[in-house]
Amino acid sequence: MMADVSPIQRILIVDDDASIRHVLSCNLRAEGFDVRTLEHGRFVCETMRHVMPDLLILDVMMPHRDGLDVLTEIRNDPRIANTPVALLTAKATDGEVWAGWQAGADYYITKPFDLDEILNFVRYLGVGAA
């Protein structure tokens, strides 16, 4: 409910690479966001239902559970289906990007990424929702 009307406040980052998690949370916290992180795909949906983030930044190739699989479950769960999701992945071929869009991504960022691009997207979501 909150996610639908409020500007972006809380961001959940899921990536199995510690340095990526660190870099992203460092920058997003500096922008004033409440950042949570997870290192694999297993408990993402449970955490989302509990934390109710305003944005999910999701890696694709992860231990235990594939990001695309997680995304599909999110889109099928009415409680969290409307949460914006940005896929952040090293999978950069046309086919892989298309698979990401098909799974229901709101944004697709390939590694290596530009921090400004991510921050702009977050700001865009905040402005758009306001």
Place this chain on the structure above:
Amino acid sequence: MTGRIGGLAAGQAIIGGGALALATRSHGAESLTSWAFVGYTLVLVALTLLPPIYVELRRHGSWITPADSATIIGLLLLGPVAFVAAVALSELAVLARVRQAPLKRLFNLVTMISGSAAGAAVFAWIGQADPRVATSWAAALAALLVIAAWDALVGSAVLAISEGTGWLETLHRLAPAVALSLVISAALGLSALLLFIERPLSVVLLAPVLAVLHASTRTLSRQHAERHRFQQLYQASGNLSQLVVPQEMLALVAEEARRLGTGAAAVAVLVEDDGGATGIITNDDGSADLDPIAVEQLVSLIGHRDQGLATSTSLQPELAASLAPAMHVVWAQRPADDDGRLVIAVTREFALDGNDDHRSAVLAAFVAHAATAVANVRLHEDVRQALAREQQLNQQKSEFVAAVSHELRTPLASVTGILQTLRRHRAHLLASDQGELIDMGLDQGSRLRRLIEDLLVVAATDHHTIGVEQVPVEIGPLLRDLEREFQPGFEGRLRTDLPLTPPTAVTDADKLRRIVANLLENARKYAPEGDVLLEAEAGSGRLIIRVSDHGPGIPEAQRERIFERFVQLDQSTTRSQGGTGLGLHLCRQLAELLGAALSVEGADGEGARFVLELPLDGRGTAVEDRHLTHRNGSTIRTNPMRARPRTKASAGTTGERHDG
């Protein structure tokens, strides 16, 4: 009177002798059945003499009394009854010999006895109606016709079943030849009889005519049969063109050969260049693998002759048992391709007859076609497998490129992300946070460097441009360095078990270090829980290094596959770890360069244990022209100019390391 009886006896002797000669010639004197046939022919000839002799004796005496009539009828009946009994006995002898299936045996017996009985009935009926000599002879001829007709009917039915053709069609095919020879024989027989009654000696005049007619009908029926066999051969060869699946290949060849040779069973054997052979037998029960011992015996029986035949008595026991029911075997063989030859054998449950040469020739023609078909199938299969290998390799390459892309992008993303963060927030970040970021960036840089080095080493081994630098290496410091390097990543889970005085090995320190580092990295990635043990032990000129983990282990079937290039057991996007699938392939390649053996062991679910066995004296690289054998069997020849081992006499390198 005596003259007429003498003439009768002489006539019967000629007929009996002719029959015997024919029987012996066509059945082969050595076979048991031919003796049975000889026996019953003799009995038949003797018995058919009795009524005319009796009539002749009474003719010059008084009237033929009712008692005489009864005696004549009795004598006339005695012949057919004895005939049936003789046929049944000889048939039993044949059947006991060929070990037929019980049902088939019963069928054959009933067929033969019923045919003979019908003939005998006709014989008796005509003979009883008017027991004069001439009529008795006519009765015998009529009985012969009935038996022949019955034989043609049943024979064509059996042939139709074994050839898989229609019964009427087969009867139609057989009838002209049977009818022609019977009609000619009957006409000649009657003419001979009439002439004999009037002027006994004039029968001799008929002999040349008889001989010519006999020869021409025989030739006609042979031509007829030959044409039919060729038609069958074309059909059988045509059916082979549908061959594509190697597993069905021999069964189909055997099936066609059996039909073509109207055999009880047929065998198709493929003999490989190395002497190994596989065989399929097709009989009433369908197709099955032929007993390997029988295959061997058949192959040795045939040797290198193109075609031939053998009686069952000359077969070795296992082969004879496998081929039963068989009285004789017709076989032929041809080279299938460069590596193999095809052997076909058809077994028949009858004694050799005049057509065996034909069967042998037809089989030889068929085996030539079949060998070509088999060679084609094998070629087709080779091409198919090569294509599948190519496709698999392509697939692996695509996965490899995707994995390399992922593996390059991820650390690069970290490094650029860290640098962007530092530029953006340098002013606000605490010195410790900055330090953490910088350390992370360096770690990611090392990760990139390792990956690139791995790629370069693989490329170098591919292009045979990798050299091996052998120097005495202190194993203890090398392994302890690695322990220090990897312990942080394992968060204290890495244990070591090294000998008190670790040996010195003459080897390439850099490559050895890379192998062990890769194994440790592997354990870190795939065994996220439980201790990881790095052990070393030396003995009998070898150093054994083991890296054991408590991860999921490697299934037995995959233990060689993991050393293949680009292979990762878990190819899904949920795989726990990234990686290019190069690590273990690289380890194996490097181990081979060092003359070492790398293998993996450990039960399923109980972790994996990688074992590296390294020669302490560096003899693995002492051979200049080393060959690395790839999994696909191709051979890599190391470039002698580049790969020549340069063994340094001094212990300089290790000394430095020791001091450091």
